[in-house]
Amino acid sequence: MKFLTDDEVASLVDPVKVVEAVERAYILYSTGRVVMPVRSRVENREHGGDILMMPCLVPDMGIFSLKLVTVYPRNLEKSLPTINATVIALDASTGLPRLVAEARALTGLRTAAATTVSIKHLARRDFTRVGIIGTGYQARWQLRVVAANYPYTIFKAYDIDSKRLNEFVAEMGRLGHDVKPSPTAEELVRWSDVVITVTTSKQPVVLKSWVKEGTHISAIGGYTPEMVEIEPALVANSKLVVDSREAVREEAGDILKPIELGLMRFEDIYAEIGEIAAGLKPGRTDEREITVFKSVGLAVQDAATAKLLIDYLMTR
Ligand SMILES: NC(=O)c1ccc[n+]([C@@H]2O[C@H](COP(=O)([O-])OP(=O)(O)OC[C@H]3O[C@@H](n4cnc5c(N)ncnc54)[C@H](O)[C@@H]3O)[C@@H](O)[C@H]2O)c1
Structure with a gap:
């Protein structure tokens, strides 16, 4: 069994192959070929921390994985990262351990x-x-994975904290990515063909009136019912695709809020991304439609990425 650090994971995982692996994982999930219990959460009140457990069995990939993710906001005072993660992967046919890895980079990828x-x-x-x-x-x-898959892309970025925004622009610049800082979220959204939201916000950061026809939005940040990144009226008036109907029903404020306001019904979710990837439903069908993809993150994505790592290690 191998142990990998975040740096090793980052250097091993190919940013194009990981997209193929996650797409396959979504297809297997949406066609009922994985066993993925809803993630469980242990609150560590004494230290103000959350421990999340994300298990998944993927028979088609011959793997069982369990990711442990911890969210300790008070770590910032100790100059430690807020979010940490570890993944354990087993051979599904024997139960033998194959890999233990730090999983911050794996989660990012x-x-x-x-x-x-x-x-x-x-x-x-x-x-x-x-x-x-x-x-x-x-x-x-x-940014790095989208740029690797679509090299002609040009980027803008915005953050409520201008210091963090400037650090991001400088760091991405050192890696060879030209990213322009935006003065406001509105300016960024009006400019964009694709908008990615990866905030910790509880208030919408994308408003309906800013979004032009044909825009695609990937809403990544929110993973609790209280977190909202996209204005409810925009979600309700878009072609809405999710990673998992079951998971967003429990965890996604971006879906629950417009339902609570009576702007849409749960049944109005157009599809899971795995249904589209499997060819069961078409994706974009019109150049003018506004599409929203809401993901809360699934254990099957971790399993597929851990499998990639195991395969790389076997061929070295
Ligand atoms: N969907 C998934 O699979 C998935 C996976 C991993 C993380 N996440 C979630 O993504 C979010 C971001 O994670 P991270 O590790 O990058 O966190 P982070 O704390 O490193 O970064 C969040 C950034 O959002 C900015 N921000 C907060 N509110 C904002 C607002 N209103 N407008 C603009 N910027 C704002 C912050 O200043 C910060 O720079 C978290 O909520 C995390 O739980 C989702």
Whole structure:
């Protein structure tokens, strides 16, 4: 059994292959070929932390994985990262352990792969302008994976915290990515063909009146009923695609809020992305429609990425 650090994961995972792996994972999930219990959560009140457990069995990939994610907001005071993660992967046919890995980079990669799969099926074919709102840890991976898969893309970014925005622009510049900072979220959204939201916001960061026809939005940040990134009226009036109907019903404020306001019904969700990737439903069918992909993150994405790592290690 191998142990991999985040740096090793980042250097091993190919940003194009991870998108193919996550797309396959979505197809297997939406066609009932994985066993994925809803994630469970243990609150560690003494330290103000949350521990989330994300298991998944994927027989077609011969893998069982369990990711442990911890969210400890008070870590910032200790100069430690807020979010940490570890993944354990077993051979599904024997139960033998195959891999233990730090999973911050793995999470960044598989979440960026989710956005990229949504772009493949839901963005206009001629898109070039991608705007990213929220310039934290996830945003770095979102940009790098989208850029690797769509090299002609040009980027803008916005963050409520201008210091974090400037650091992001400088860091991405050092990696060879030309990203322009936007002065406001509105300016960024009006400019963009594709908008990616990766914030921790509880208030909408994208308003309906800013969004032009044909825009695709990948809403990544919110993972609790209280978190909202997209204005409810915009979600209700878009072609709405999710990673998992079951998961968004429990966890996605971006879906629950417009339902609570009476703007849409749960049945108005057009599809799971895996149904579209499997060819069961068409993705974008009209150059003018506005598409929204809401993901809360699924354990099957972690399993597929862990499988990629195991395969790389076996061929070395
Ligand atoms: N969908 C998924 O699969 C998935 C996976 C991983 C993380 N996430 C979620 O994505 C979010 C971002 O994660 P991260 O690790 O990058 O966090 P982070 O704290 O590193 O970055 C979040 C950024 O959002 C900015 N922000 C907050 N409110 C804003 C607003 N109103 N307007 C503009 N910017 C704003 C912050 O200043 C910060 O720079 C978290 O909520 C996390 O739980 C989702």
